[in-house]
């Protein structure tokens with residue numbers, strides 16, 4: 106059987122879509138209008154409605170809830186947040202430690218709410234294992250480990266080759282770092298469960314309703330306009346398609362493949378009984394999970410960016426990307442050389458010019474937004490949502506500042522991306538440099554990070 110390509114994602118093929126929700130029937134009003142029905146929009150609706158049950162909240166979703174990255178991701182619910190180290194430089198180490206602590210807590214918060222709302226999203230908290238293959242990766246792993254400890258992760262451990270293999274036998278792994286602050290989940294089960302939970306609370310969700318323009322107190326769609334004191338933009342990788350937002354966040358692609366369920370004898374060779382999420386220290390890194398039904402889902406960058414910030418073709422991914430991901434799979438687990446790849450897909454994530462996630466409420470206009478999570482939005486979207494709730498409650502006089510509104514990523518501003526063709530050329534060059542650096546590090550066994558990658562990080566604004 107051939108590999109299924111696209112169709113949004115394997116997660117949808119496995120779990121199915123929810124019954125479609127009605128589009129916006131015409132002009133209307135709300136207390137809060139949320140644009141985008143992914144994790145960010147839905148978590149925000151959830152927490153606002155829980156805090157103030159009489160609020161009239163409308164969610165407008167262009168396609169269907171979970172159509173974007175929230176229905177396609179690698180299912181790493183973990184404590185990483187894009188931009189923490191920059192926030193430490195901008196606001197001081199202590200502020201960034203608070204941000205990190207909030208992220209650690211967020212992993213447990215998502216698990217708590219899923220439990221409370223009876224959302225069975227195949228969540229398993231086995232932590233995150235990140236491995237090194239080459240001497241340069243080993244050096245980066247040690248540095249990364251020390252930095253994370255300095256940001257307060259006292260429970261993170263550094264593992265040698267043998268201890269790594271006791272968890273997961275990845276061919277050629279020389280070391281790893283493991284943190285307990287991570288869980289594996291089924292992305293679509295979470296987003297579908299969330300959409301059902303917010304509806305049950307009384308939030309109105311309209312699907313097949315693209316917002317063409319957001320302006321203060323107005324979300325404009327082809328079917329009518331929603332007028333509300335607060336309009337929240339939760340469109341992450343699709344933001345570039347909104348009027349006036351073309352260069353705000355660059356839509357970066359990430360692609361995934363998934364195997365068929367693997368037999369018991371393969372698992373006894375590989376191990377992975379702790380069901381940790383698995384990543385590596387390559388510049389063009391990979392991420393993987395062992396699914397609840399014993400497949401391996403693995404992802405990484407394919408074509409990183411499409412000219413003109415184009416976004417989607419319902420998850421179809423290039424055959425060359427499928428081959429590249431399959432090569433990584435087999436390099437990690439050579440016994441899978443004959444394994445069939447059941448499904449391949451891709452999606453977009455939002456990358457700000459300085460690679461820093463943010464959550465913002467402009468008090469003068471009532472416009473808010475959250476995103477720019479780069480590749481770490483499964484947990485971060487939940488922290489963003491609780492922060493937006495607190496910002497709105499503060500703005501509307503229902504409460505004062507909170508621990509969340511004081512976090513350093515709140516109301517962060519960054520310049521826009523360059524116009525084309527500079528934007529396209531920049532990203533192509535960046536990823537070509539990363540691939541070249543990975544190749545050089547693995548063929549020369551140099552113990553230091555390739556200078557090309559360091560330079561690329563600096564020029565791109567990533568570090």
Ligand SMILES: Cc1cc2nc3c(=O)[nH]c(=O)nc-3n(C[C@H](O)[C@H](O)[C@H](O)COP(=O)(O)OP(=O)(O)OC[C@H]3O[C@@H](n4cnc5c(N)ncnc54)[C@H](O)[C@@H]3O)c2cc1C
Nearest residue numbers: 141143144145167173174175178179181316452481482483
């Ligand atoms: C392949 C892939 C793997 C990933 N793996 C991980 C991972 O393992 N762990 C992790 O932490 N993060 C991961 N991410 C990132 C993570 O999935 C995202 O950061 C997160 O899902 C973002 O949620 P969101 O709600 O902000 O955006 P989205 O889920 O993209 O939702 C945005 C929604 O807005 C809708 N929309 C867009 N424009 C409009 C409009 N004009 N009008 C109305 N609606 C609109 C879209 O249809 C979409 O449903 C991955 C991303 C991808 C693509």
